[in-house]
Amino acid sequence: MTPSELQSLFASLKVWHGNGWRAPHKPLLALWAIGRCLRHEARLAPYHEVAHELEGLLRRFGPPRKRISPDLPFWHLQRDGVWEIPEADRVTETKSGHAHVTSLRREGARGGLPADVFQVLRQDRVTALDIVHSLLDSHFPVTLHDDILSAVGINTGHVDSDVLNFDDREGSGTGQDFEQVRRRSRDPSFSKKVLDAYREQCAVCSFSVRLHDAPVALDAAHIKWHRAGGRDRDKVSNGLSLCALHHRLFDAGAFTLSPKYTVIASSEAAGSGRNQFLEQFSRRPILLPERTDDYPDHRSLKWHQREVFGPIVEGVDY
Numbered sequence: 001m002t003p004s005e006l007q008s009l010f011a012s013l014k015v016w017h018g019n020g021w022r023a024p025h026k027p028l029l030a031l032w033a034i035g036r037c038l039r040h041e042a043r044l045a046p047y048h049e050v051a052h053e054l055e056g057l058l059r060r061f062g063p064p065r066k067r068i069s070p071d072l073p074f075w076h077l078q079r080d081g082v083w084e085i086p087e088a089d090r091v092t093e094t095k096s097g098h099a100h101v102t103s104l105r106r107e108g109a110r111g112g113l114p115a116d117v118f119q120v121l122r123q124d125r126v127t128a129l130d131i132v133h134s135l136l137d138s139h140f141p142v143t144l145h146d147d148i149l150s151a152v153g154i155n156t157g158h159v160d161s162d163v164l165n166f167d168d169r170e171g172s173g174t175g176q177d178f179e180q181v182r183r184r185s186r187d188p189s190f191s192k193k194v195l196d197a198y199r200e201q202c203a204v205c206s207f208s209v210r211l212h213d214a215p216v217a218l219d220a221a222h223i224k225w226h227r228a229g230g231r232d233r234d235k236v237s238n239g240l241s242l243c244a245l246h247h248r249l250f251d252a253g254a255f256t257l258s259p260k261y262t263v264i265a266s267s268e269a270a271g272s273g274r275n276q277f278l279e280q281f282s283r284r285p286i287l288l289p290e291r292t293d294d295y296p297d298h299r300s301l302k303w304h305q306r307e308v309f310g311p312i313v314e315g316v317d318y
């Protein structure tokens with residue numbers, strides 16, 4: 001298997017569903033498995049271990065859902081050609097084609113990357129990290145990348161996505177595709193328009209430090225993630241000017257905005273700093289752009305609440 005064949009296998013994991021529903025289960029499982037490979041751990045792991053680890057990842061980085069079912073990606077990632085369960089023949093399925101969890105346990109099912117995939121990734125660290133960054137870029141906002149990498153135990157070292165030498169890889173196809181992904185995820189005109197609309201201040205805390213006459217640590221955040229698609233994703237109304245800290249807190253679901261543009265802090269956020277950076281802004285309106293057309297779009301806010309923040313206080317209707 002060549003590096004570019006491997007790239008396209010991982011790039012074709014089907015995960016986004018209609019209407020922007022997030023299903024990052026497969027990418028998270030793939031990242032977890034690649035992490036094991038890069039740490040030189042065993043290729044296969046028993047179901048209970050995979051389920052435990054994946055459940056933790058889904059709680060942190062998956063959409064806020066009442067039910068978390070690690071058995072689904074564990075079983076269905078097989079179809080994407082990047083996952084193997086040697087005991088699969090003995091596992092029984094439900095009518096809808098899912099594995100019976102009891103059967104997975106009883107048969108001692110183990111899962112992991114197929115041997116040929118595992119071999120290539122272990123020998124070719126650059127390709128492995130290319131795939132890791134493509135998975136992150138395709139499914140998660142940049143603000144979450146470091147946290148996900150550390151959760152799956154991948155140390156990218158100095159081979160950072162921004163310093164990979166694409167010229168060396170010309171012709172293989174993978175480098176170019178990867179570069180396109182990076183380009184697509186950063187739209188400078190979107191950033192400028194959003195920061196201008198918010199007069200270069202954090203919409204939550206008004207942070208507006210400037211250095212050499214330019215704003216620092218101020219980002220144009222997407223409300224509905226760029227990766228979630230949608231025609232209006234690069235409109236100012238899908239953006240928020242946020243300081244680096246509020247950007248990360250927003251993408252992680254530590255707060256969201258009500259339809260009246262007030263801050264709603266997550267009851268699950270805890271620890272020192274919660275009052276200072278979240279609670280004191282709670283129920284207070286954010287700073288809004290001058291043009292009402294640029295106000296945060298209600299459909300985007302609803303998406304953020306449903307796919308990132310989680311169950312919301314009653315009476316909030318977008």
Ligand SMILES: [Zn+2]
Pocket residue numbers: 202203204205206207242243244245246
């Ligand atoms: Zn801020």
